[in-house]
Amino acid sequence: MSAATNSEIRSDLESLARVWALSGPLRGKVAAGIGYKFLQSACLGIAFGAVIWVVNKTAGPESLTMADIWWVTGLMVISLAGQTLFGFLSVSNSWIASYETAGRLRLTILDHLAILPMRFHLSRHQGDTVTALTADMQMIESFMSDALPRIAQAFGLPLIVLGFLFWQDWQVGLVGLASIVIALPVFLWSSRRLAKLGIRRQDTQAEAGARMIEYAQGISVIRAFNRIAKGQESFGEGLKAFRDISIKMDDELTAKLVQIGKLLLLGAPLVIGIAGSRHIGGDTEVGTLLSSLVVIFALYAPLLGLIGVMELTRIADASLTRIDRIISAKPLPAPKAAETPDGFDLVFDRVAFSYVPDTPVLKDVSFTVPERSVTAIVGLSGSGKSTILNLIARFWDIESGQVRIGGADIRQIEAEQLNANVTMVFQNVYLFAGTIRDNIALGKDGATDAEIEAAAKAAQAHEFITKLPQRYETEIGEGGSTLSGGERQRLSIARAILKDAPIVLLDEATAAIDPTNERAIQFAFAELVKDKTLIVVAHKLSTVQSADQILVLGDGCIIERGNHDSLVDADGLYASLWKRWAQAADWRIGGKA
């Protein structure tokens, strides 16, 4: 094999090596599964060996005796017993090993995900991680239980047959080997090339597909504006392009792969020709010719199974990549010398931060929040308000500067302690499947029923909870009771009240909710932030008028700061925001106010 093909082969082999590495402590079982599969093929080989023995014997001057027949029958029983036994052992080992490996990998990944920073979770598609833990694991299971033994099976019988051919007549052996030596590299080379073609096909298809998806997603708008004909025209164009690409690329892909597979079978006519002429030439016995011919298909048929294995390897490769991306992600560095905050004031000291390199979100932000004071952050959308909250909770680490709580750099505070001191109410409420009680109890380990109820009362949630048929035992989440957005928000506040952390981070929801819920939520918030250090990202300017400090964020910097009155007097961005807010409060549809 040439050097070029070697480098192509390695990728496939690398995938195999990666699976091997991932199987960790179960490697023994994996190897046993492969080994037994090989023995199973070898036992099948015994049967072919017996055929050859019979042929050699009967083609010569001798004929078979009853003893010979019993002897062959005995061999067949051994062959069958061996195949069944080793087949059973192989399947047992490789299947169980594949399940246990997948189970172990899932646990390892779950453990690892727990210590990865929120930045990892928030900055990538959550769907990818779910896929890695579910579908990709099934892929690995299939690969280990199916593809690995298949490799042993593909080579097992052919190796034995080939060995026999060489032993009988090395020239026929060489001929038998020839088509394999030619076909295998072509296989591997073309499968790589076809894989690349496949990726190109996916890309071109994705483009054409996007237009079709857009039609399906936007169908309501398309119909509302009576643009069906136009929409279908665009859909049709995308669809035609999609079809044409598919036909063109598949023509190159599938048909060729199958035809290349048939290269192997070219060995059959070769062996007929060479083995036959050597016999005619008097170089070999008739038994040799007969036995060479009779095993010829046992040589090639199993090898054809490798086409499928290579397809599986390619699919498994994508799964391995996704899994590796998680495993290789680095956890947050642990503090070198853990510090304990002294008090609960909070300082941003010349903080710079960006989610994506070179597009800074915060450029140089400094402010101080005294303990038990209220600081509101306002600004235009996209100015980085919520980012400040994310940095305090250490969902992301800052690029330069320092964030300090009670004098301690938050990177030097143990994660557990930081979390214990900070509570955050998110814009998007997340409730877990389980009862209402479970969801509130999340706020405090070992919370009593009385504490839970008190928190619910403070969060204005007790009343609606007690109206539900199962009260605190009501199941929420999928299949459970459906709560309105405002009710869900109040449960999340109850949870935070129960936690009773000295620092509260609040991200006000922008979406409008009905007045009764809105009022209840405002009361709940007031309870939550009592006597706490509060940092709130405010959208409703009315709520922050009495804040001790208002920070106006613009373009990654604090452009104004002060209390409401001083900022209104300053006549800057805040003043104009406030003016518009106040106007909006007077404004009515139709302008008839």
Added chain:
Amino acid sequence: MDGAVSTGNKNDERQAASTASQETGPQDQPNYFASLRLIGGYLGASKFKMIGSILLATLATAAELVPVWAVYRVLEAAVDGTLNLAFIGGHALAALIGVVVGGLALGFALGLSHIVAFESIYRLRLDIARHMARLPLGYFQNRKSGDARKQVIDEPEKLELIVAHGLPEGVSSLATWLAVSIWLFAVDGRMALASIFVTPVSFVLMSAAMAQGGKRAGAYHAAAGRMNASIVEYLAGMPVVKIFNRTGQSLAETSRTVREYTAIETAWARDYIPMGGSFYTLILSNIVFILPVGLLLMQTGTLSLPTLLFFVLLGANYSRPLMKLFNQFHTLAHISMGATMVSDLLATPPQSDTKQSFRLPHHDIAFENVSFGYSDHDVLRNVSFVARTGEITALVGPSGAGKSTVASLVPRFWDVRAGRITLGGVDVREIGLDQLMDTVAFVFQDTFLFSDTIAANIRFGNPDASDEEVEAAARAARAHDFVSALPNGYETMLGEQGASLSGGERQRIAIARAILKDAPVIILDEATAFADPDNEAAIQEALGALTQGRTLIVVAHRLHTIAPADQILVMDDGEIVERGRHDDLRSNDALYARMWQDYTEARRLHYRSSTGHVHEEISQ
């Protein structure tokens, strides 16, 4: 003969096992063939290519048997001692031709079958697109985000496997199996029986194994469901879990579901493996039975050595085509599970459309005793009101009262169950959909914008609009300022690769689009819901621009925006409980008055300041 025989893919097995176990359930016939039925109707137009593909696949089968025949003939001649070089050369050539023709024929068969597949999927997708255009708009309202993609791309694409591979390979497997069976029996019935005897035995074992494994199918699916749900929750809830220091607990719970799943998988495998594993062994072990039987028959003098060898050649691989069929059946069953998503869509009855056009004297909208509900519960009961041309009708009420449903019934997202809705005196079901859509413009909370330029998105409201008109609409929607601040202005691309706009900005583009449409009836459902304070004022101004001389129906939570409406309908639990103008309703001392009080109070509440403790309004 092809050797691509699986050693068993347990995911497929389990899938099949579980489908098999569902089969024993009381009502549901498993839909193994749902996918075949779905694509079947679209194959017709490509039938010549399909027939061509099948013929070529059959030819390939025949050609692939030529090398076997050639080997057999050479064996025979060698035993008879009649072998010569010409004979060998001829048969080697025949084998060569067989291999080449077989490979080419299969290649062409697959090429053709792919064309058939993509052409039929093309027709299927066209049908899906057309059908989507005729379904009630409400059908799309509750669709999950990935559904559109699945319906037009992913699920139809899977059918390719069935048509492009299943068809020629299935036919060639079947043909091979038939041809080999006939050939074996034609040569020697006794040896044929010995060759095939083990095949049905192994399939019996397989079905026993599937039945055995199927017992755990319910537990398996439950465990898989629990594990997946737990993993999704573990990840989605990660921020909450972290902030509440519950990582350990959440991890422990998720890990437990993983361990349970692994345990059930393993238990399933232990049940399945003894018989399932034997299947994969026996199915390939025909030779073990051929040889002893053959030798005994040879001993009786009724079987020649070449014939025995013929059975070794052909009989040893007897099960392979059946295995391929078996695997294809799995694929079919597997794909069929997803096919229902598309067939359900196609089976949903389209919305009636009279295609009539009426001259409407005015654009009053009247609800006359309208009741409406989804399958299990009533959403509206006996709703009656008239929204007059040139007036603003506002719908308010608690979450879930049915306000949005009222708004969506006008453009016929759904049709009423009882009563009727008229527009300009004509039942909306009598008005052709084209005219109805031309007459009604609506902006809802969720705005869909196309992956196109901002200008193109606004122009969607009126394709003939000039650049000036587009800009005027954007100005009216208060979108012009932020659009022109973007580097590419109106030519800015939106969508995945394009700029991302805030919720409020998207709503303003949608409003500009609606303004450009210039329709006499406008329905706004929470059209300002995502506004932050900066945007809200701007959007509200924009909405003002929409009102003159039109029928306007508005759903809003921010009550000050609808206070001056000509008519306020207060809804609670699917009924209109109050109606009137703002001042009357406030003095009514009923639901509206309470909502108004809550609303103004919520707007006065402050987070406490460190000096004032709880603000006075709270400690009222």
